[in-house]
Amino acid sequence: MKYEVITKEDFPSFVNGLLSEIEVVGVKMKEGKFHYDKIKSYDELCLDYDVTLIPPKKYLLPPKETLLKFSLGGAIQVEPSIDATPRVILGVHPYDIKAIELMDAVFSDSNPDANYMERRRNTVIVGVDCRNPSPNAFCPSMGTDTTETGFDLLLTDIGEQYVVAIGSEKGEELLKKHARTREATEADLAQRKAAQEEALAKYKLSIKAAVEEIPELLEKNYDHPLWEELAAKCLSCGSCTMVCPTCVCFDVQDDLELNLTAGERFRQWDSCMLQGFAKVATGENFREDCTSRLRHRYFRKGNYMLKRYGKLGCVGCGRCIGACLAEIANPVEAYNRLKEGS
Amino acid sequence: MKPRLAFFDFTGCEGCQLEVINFEQELLDILSAADIVNFREAMTERSDDYDIAFIDGAITTERDVARIKEIRERAKILVAIGACACIGGVNCLKNFYPMEEVLRIVYGESAHYYDTIPARPVDAVVPVEYYVQGCPMTQSEFVKVVKALLAGKKPEIPNYPVCVECKMAGNICVFEKGETCVGPVTRAGCNALCVTNGRICWGCRGLVDDPNTDSEKEILAKYNLTPEEIIAKFRMFLGYSEVAK
Numbered sequence: 388m389k390y391e392v393i394t395k396e397d398f399p400s401f402v403n404g405l406l407s408e409i410e411v412v413g414v415k416m417k418e419g420k421f422h423y424d425k426i427k428s429y430d431e432l433c434l435d436y437d438v439t440l441i442p443p444k445k446y447l448l449p450p451k452e453t454l455l456k457f458s459l460g461g462a463i464q465v466e467p468s469i470d471a472t473p474r475v476i477l478g479v480h481p482y483d484i485k486a487i488e489l490m491d492a493v494f495s496d497s498n499p500d501a502n503y504m505e506r507r508r509n510t511v512i513v514g515v516d517c518r519n520p521s522p523n524a525f526c527p528s529m530g531t532d533t534t535e536t537g538f539d540l541l542l543t544d545i546g547e548q549y550v551v552a553i554g555s556e557k558g559e560e561l562l563k564k565h566a567r568t569r570e571a572t573e574a575d576l577a578q579r580k581a582a583q584e585e586a587l588a589k590y591k592l593s594i595k596a597a598v599e600e601i602p603e604l605l606e607k608n609y610d611h612p613l614w615e616e617l618a619a620k621c622l623s624c625g626s627c628t629m630v631c632p633t634c635v636c637f638d639v640q641d642d643l644e645l646n647l648t649a650g651e652r653f654r655q656w657d658s659c660m661l662q663g664f665a666k667v668a669t670g671e672n673f674r675e676d677c678t679s680r681l682r683h684r685y686f687r688k689g690n691y692m693l694k695r696y697g698k699l700g701c702v703g704c705g706r707c708i709g710a711c712l713a714e715i716a717n718p719v720e721a722y723n724r725l726k727e728g729s
Numbered sequence: 730m731k732p733r734l735a736f737f738d739f740t741g742c743e744g745c746q747l748e749v750i751n752f753e754q755e756l757l758d759i760l761s762a763a764d765i766v767n768f769r770e771a772m773t774e775r776s777d778d779y780d781i782a783f784i785d786g787a788i789t790t791e792r793d794v795a796r797i798k799e800i801r802e803r804a805k806i807l808v809a810i811g812a813c814a815c816i817g818g819v820n821c822l823k824n825f826y827p828m829e830e831v832l833r834i835v836y837g838e839s840a841h842y843y844d845t846i847p848a849r850p851v852d853a854v855v856p857v858e859y860y861v862q863g864c865p866m867t868q869s870e871f872v873k874v875v876k877a878l879l880a881g882k883k884p885e886i887p888n889y890p891v892c893v894e895c896k897m898a899g900n901i902c903v904f905e906k907g908e909t910c911v912g913p914v915t916r917a918g919c920n921a922l923c924v925t926n927g928r929i930c931w932g933c934r935g936l937v938d939d940p941n942t943d944s945e946k947e948i949l950a951k952y953n954l955t956p957e958e959i960i961a962k963f964r965m966f967l968g969y970s971e972v973a974k
Contacts, residue, residue, distance in 0.1 A: 420901050441899050450897035620944045622913040623937075625889055629896030640885055643876055645758035656897060661889040662939060677941075710896070712904055712913060712948045 388535065389553040390571035390579075397567045398549060399429035404565025405475050409511070412446060413477040414439055423476070434478050435544070437521035438704055442483050442632035443476050447490060447506055451655040454502065454639070460648040468651070471505040475561075479514040481534040481541075482526045482702040486632030487512065488537040492696040493635050511557060514541040518586050523705030525719050528594040531702045533583050545578040592719045596726040598699055602690040608725045609682070617721070618677040620713040625658035627707035627716035633688070633700045634658065659683055685721060732879070734759075735767035735779035737800055739786030739793050740820055740848065745811035745866040746770045746785050755872050762879050781806045781878060784857075787813040787820040789848045801855040808874060809851045812864035812966055816935040819864070820848035821968025850969055859884065864933035864966065867919050887917040888938050891930050895921040903929045909952050911962060914940035914972075932966045942972040 393401060405411050406428065413432045415424045421436040423443055449470075458464040479487070494503035516533060517526075526532040534541070539558030542549040550571055553559045562568060571579075596604055628634040638657035643650040657664060660680050665673035674680045692700030707716040736746055749756070750771050759765075766776035782804035788797055801807055812818035823831045824847040832840040851857050859878070861871045870886070877884035887893075891912035895902070898921050903910045912921070912930035916937050923930055936942070942963075949959045963973040 418901055418906070420905075422899055440901065441896065445899075620941070620947070622890060622892070622941050622944055623939075624892035624913045626892045626896055626902075629893060642873075643880055645755065645762060645872070645876055645879070647762070647876070647880055656893075658889075658893065661893070662937070663888050710902070712902070713944050 389559070390576060391551045391553065391562060391568040392548050392571045392575050393551055393562075393566050393568045394548050401562070401566035402426075402429040402432060402477070405477075405561065410472055410474040411477055412443075412474055426477070432477065434515050434542070435518055436478075437517070437519055438480070438524065438706060438709075440706075441630060442486060442704070442706070443479055444483075444486065444490060444632050444635070446474065446476055447487065447503060447510065448494075448635060448637070448656075451653060452502065454652045454654055456649070456651045458649045467501070469502050469505050471502070471509045473509040473511075475511040475513055477513045479512055479538070480517045480704075481514060482517075482524070482529070482531040482704045483632050484512060484514050484534050484537040484541075485529075485531045485698075485702045486704075489633050489692070489696065489698050489700065489702075490635055492698060496696070511561065512538045512540075513558070514538040516541065516543040516583055516586065518544055518582070520586065520590050521705050521709070522591055523708040524590060524703060525592040525594060525705060526703040527587055527590050528592075528719070529598060529699065529701060529703035531704075532587055532590070543579045543582055545575065545582050548575070550575050550579040592705070594719055594722045594726075596722055600726075601699065601722060602693050604722065604725050605686055605690045611725060613721060613724055614682040614685075615678045617715040618681045620715050621660070621677050621681055622713055623660055623662055623677055623680065624712075625660045626710040626712070628658035628660055628684070629656060630706040630710045632702060632704060632706070633692070636664075659687065681715075685718075688718070689722070732763045732781055733766045733776070733779040734763050734781050734783065735776070735800075735804070736765070736770070736783045736785065737767070737796075738769065739784065739797065739814065739851075740789040741786035741811065741813035741818070743770060743785060744864075745814075745861075748865045748868050749783075749871065752868065752872075759875055763875075777803060779804060781808060783808045783810050784814045784851050785810050787817050787848045788846075788851060788854050789820055790844055790846060792844075794846075794854055797851060797854050806858045806878065807851070807855065808859045808861065808878075809857045810861045810871065811866040812862065812933045812935070814851045815860045815862050816967065817848050817850045817853075817969035818933070818966055819968075821973075822964060824848055824968055825964065848969070853969070860886070860935075862886075862916060862934035863919055867922075867934070870918050889917055890937055890940075891915045891917045891919070891921050891924070891934075893917050894919070895924050897921075898925045900924050904948075904952060909949055909954060909962070911945065911967075913948070914942055914945045932963070936967065936970060936972070940972070946972075 413426045414421050414436050421439045453468045456466045494500040538554040541552040636657045637654040639654045641652050688700035766779050782800050809815045859874050874884045894917045908929050910929035911932040915932040916934045967973050
């Protein structure tokens with residue numbers, strides 16, 4: 388991997404340079420929290436944050452999206468609809484980059500998703516190493532506190548400068564075009580490593596099982612009383628999945644106009660925690676009770692995804708922990724409880 | 730032949746019918762696909778020959794009971810519109826007082842001219858095919874139900890809590906802002922309108938089908954609401970349901 392260095396003084400002109408040629412979304416402050424939004428200038432940008440409310444997945448899989456428009460009057464006409472505005476997502480933390488890698492695996496698998504793939508091709512990811520992790524994060528347990536892949540550029544704050552890891556030609560081109568940089572020295576890279584280690588020491592939560600153990604840990608505990616205990620408090624509100632960077636399920640519906648001859652097919656975020664998720668046309672519901680839905684979510688994250696895509700479905704961002712009012716969506720507590728065998 | 734639609738008001742502010750009148754392009758589209766034959770708030774003509782009856786308001790008098798039964802007999806399809814008709818809504822606040830007292834508070838010395846019974850939603854008296862929830866009813870859902878009726882299809886009405894739409898809107902949870910709401914047990918479909926605009930959810934769209942109200946009550950208690958405050962929160966719109974008793 389190639390590394391460059393850009394001073395913090397020069398960084399704003401890099402961002403503003405990007406803004407002159409492409410849409411840029413980045414992390415902004417919102418009532419004491421952080422969220423991704425379109426930025427108009429460098430000044431709006433926040434690069435030292437803990438975690439955003441909603442992960443950057445919203446730019447790759449929008450909450451609601453039109454898939455096609457149709458017209459039934461006379462000859463049936465169907466027009467696919469893909470909004471793939473080219474954009475830079477600026478300031479993505481490594482755990483969210485890992486989550487996007489997982490989304491790439493899901494949406495490119497067997498029957499590639501045209502809308503996702505085109506948007507992904509038009510998306511540049513400029514990551515930033517997380518300096519001050521959220522108190523709910525457990526990235527080190529998941530191996531996602533840093534990353535060597537999945538980005539076009541990755542910044543690490545080393546004080547007065549950023550070390551920029553170059554992950555793609557596209558990233559390198561943008562950097563060359565819009566920024567004044569110099570090649571990183573051994574000393575810069577040592578500082579980069581030190582900064583990453585400093586952040587690593589700040590994580591408060593950890594899972595007592597190794598990542599490789601999790602799939603089997605779940606399989607052994609399919610009938611563990613834990614699932615029922617958690618389900619008794621579960622609101623089936625879907626908050627844990629809506630904020631999850633690796634939750635990618637959606638529901639597809641048709642919406643007809645009042646003239647009943649034209650309309651559109653759209654998809655919107657769905658969630659395996661919602662009652663109707665596994666309900667099929669005959670009215671049968673494969674996961675009618677909350678216990679089976681809740682257990683399914685854990686198995687999906689900690690077992691099924693690993694088997695199918697070779698990647699664990701959890702990146703340790705801890706958003707679910709923060710979003711769950713009933714305080715039950717806590718993977719750290721759940722896995723530790725299973726590991727302790729209680 | 731175009732389906733014949735009728736609108737009837739019972740006890741409520743009639744704001745849901747006003748929402749229909751407030752439609753612009755949609756109302757023209759509805760009129761080209763259906764005939765409106767009875768709509769006291771919007772037109773002079775009245776016909777008792779209709780296919781689909783839209784009911785606005787709760788049932789609160791014996792006269793209401795007889796009248797809704799009559800409408801039910803005439804209509805092929807009955808649609809409750811708005812919180813009062815769908816779940817009883819704010820009218821049910823009176824159910825927690827003796828009826829004589831309620832009459833006296835409202836009508837004073839003239840109380841003996843009136844009768845009143847505990848407020849109830851339309852489906853407590855007659856079967857209802859479809860519901861357009863909300864206070865006022867959610868306009869987009871009204872259009873959705875009308876389209877489904879015209880197409881002979883079942884409308885897709887969410888059976889999940891407001892939290893889903895709140896998260897999709899990117900809102901900060903009201904509990905994180907030191908407030909509380911009943912969104913975690915309330916049926917979505919409003920696009921989390923109130924929270925998105927800086928308010929809280931009061932549950933005007935009714936409960937989801939299988940709400941975990943025990944957990945919601947525990948959460949409200951954890952956020953320092955007294956048992957009385959918790960009950961009061963549920964009584965605002967959900968007075969007719971078990972959770973508010």
